[in-house]
Amino acid sequence: MKEDWIDVELGEVCDYSKGKKPKLLMQNRSGSTPYPYINIKAFEKGIFEQYTDGEKCNLCEEGDLLMVWDGARAGFTGKAKKGAIGSTLMKIEPLFGIEQNYIFYFLLSLYKKLNTNPRGVGIPHVEPNILWNAILKLPNNVVQRAIVTKIENMFTSLDKGIEDLKKAQEQLKIYRQSVLKKAFEGELTKEWREKQTNLPTAEELLEQIKVERKKYYEKHLSDWKIAVKEWEENGKEGKKPSKPKQLLNFNIHTEVFETLPNITHEWSWCCLGNVFKESPQNGLYKPSSAYGNGTKIVRIDNFYDGKLYDPNTFKMLEISDAEIKKYMIVHDDLLINRVNSIEYLGKCCLVKGINENVVFESNIMRITFLSNIVSSKFINLYLVGTVGNQQIKRFAKHAVNQASINQTDVSLTPFPICSLQEQQQIVKEIESRLSVCDQVEKTIEESLEKAEALRQSILKKAFEGELLTDSEIAECKKAPDYEPASVLLERIKKEKKK
Secondary structure, X not given: OOOOOEEEEHHHOEEEEEOOOOOOEOOOOOOOOEEEEEOHXXXXXXXXXXXXXXXXXXXXXXXXXXXXXXXXXXXXXXEOOOEEEOOOEEEEEEOOOOOHHHHHHHHXXXXXXXXXXXXXOOEEEOOHHHHHOOEEEEOOHHHHHHHHHHHHHHHHHHHHHHHHHHXXXXXXXXXXXXXXXXXXXXXXXXXXHHOOOOOOOHXXXXXXXXXXXXXXXXXXXXHHHHHHHHHHHOOOOOOOOOOOOOOOOXXXXXXXXXXXXXXXXXXXXXXXXXXXXXXXXXXXXOOHHHEEEEEEEEOHHHEEOEEEOOHHHOEEEOOOHHHHHHHOOOOOOEEEEOEEOOOOOOOEEEOOOOOOOEEEEOOEEEEOEOOOOOOHHHHHHHHHOHHHHHHHOOOOXXXXXXXXXXXXXHHOOEEEEOOHHHHHHHHHHHHHHHHHHHHHHHHHHHHHHHHHHHHHHHHHHHOOOOOOXXXXXXXXXXXXXXXOHHHHHHHHHHHHHO
16 A cells, blocks of 8 residues: 655755854844744743844744754754744755655654764764655655644644643642641641650750750860870871861841741751751862763762762762862762752752762762751751752852852751651651652653653654554545655656756
């Protein structure tokens, strides 16, 4: 039934033209006609600037096919709105007799092949030979339309399923935050508290913190004196050990306290800085030339939602033994993103499962806690929640496209303090609930991956000539404008020659 299909190179049935960036981008200039300027951001997120028609730019019409020519999304194809095409985009125009959507879906099927062909230093760039020499199985336009209709019907059902999965993901996020909110208001452990007979009062908790801080400082001071004595006995070789500084005490400002959410009366609000074991440490900066081999380093894209990703994904760099000692992370350290866009500022993770030397980069802050007073897991979960994240961003400094928090800002961050036993119980209550979420989330992610694989399978079958059944092709042959693809191709060649 496919005897009248032919194989053609894409370049035989399409023309193309590249975009360019206008010199002037402006809004509502008098005496000119504004057009949307379509760059990659506009292409993917629908954010458009304006350009004026007094410049020579490549314009596209509504629904024209645009492909990203280079950059991370090279090979990505979509449909345009009327406007000026950016320099990273290319307009692809099927020739007369070729259904535009037939070419559109074919280009979608080529994305992975086009995107994984880098030119230069690892930057994906569409290789013209791969694109234009791609073999397209070409039926006549009646069959083209039938294939497009079937693809779109199948994609509609697929997209509905994906939409439902993504709604479920959003509902899980809401549920997670609901669990965290109740946990840090004292709701999840209300019954547990009622069964306890020896829990400290809020005042006693704050007093315990002072005692533990003093004990830790005195121990640190004693260790320093021993180190100094050994240094002196060794002829004062090397640098004299630095005397430990007593950590500052932080108080919640009245205007801040008045805005804090309600918590159970058995608890108290406290500043994070009052439960630090030592001052927060900012990470190290190294130029890009230092990266490649050596010691693994945690960067801001290596953690999210309270979790540190697989160390095998970390980059590596050459650093000294002294730098490893100063910036090394260990179990139960808390890492906080201190410089980023406001959306991601303050994201954190708890270090666990690290069995090798790993350091952290400059826009991250490392914190260690008094383990007799506070659970690192408890603090990590608090900061992942909406309330905790809002509190750590409270004193953020804003600049162009980014915000930052410093050591004092983090130290002043309020958190609800309760007994260590209750903190551990809260962690159990949260984890028991969120572990179910994790399993559901994993199932959803697997389903989304299968949906995308199915989408690619549909496209593959379509352009191997396997999507339509024999009966569907036979039905196409009954159409009055049905003709062999070879006749269509000859007509295209004549049009191109003209």
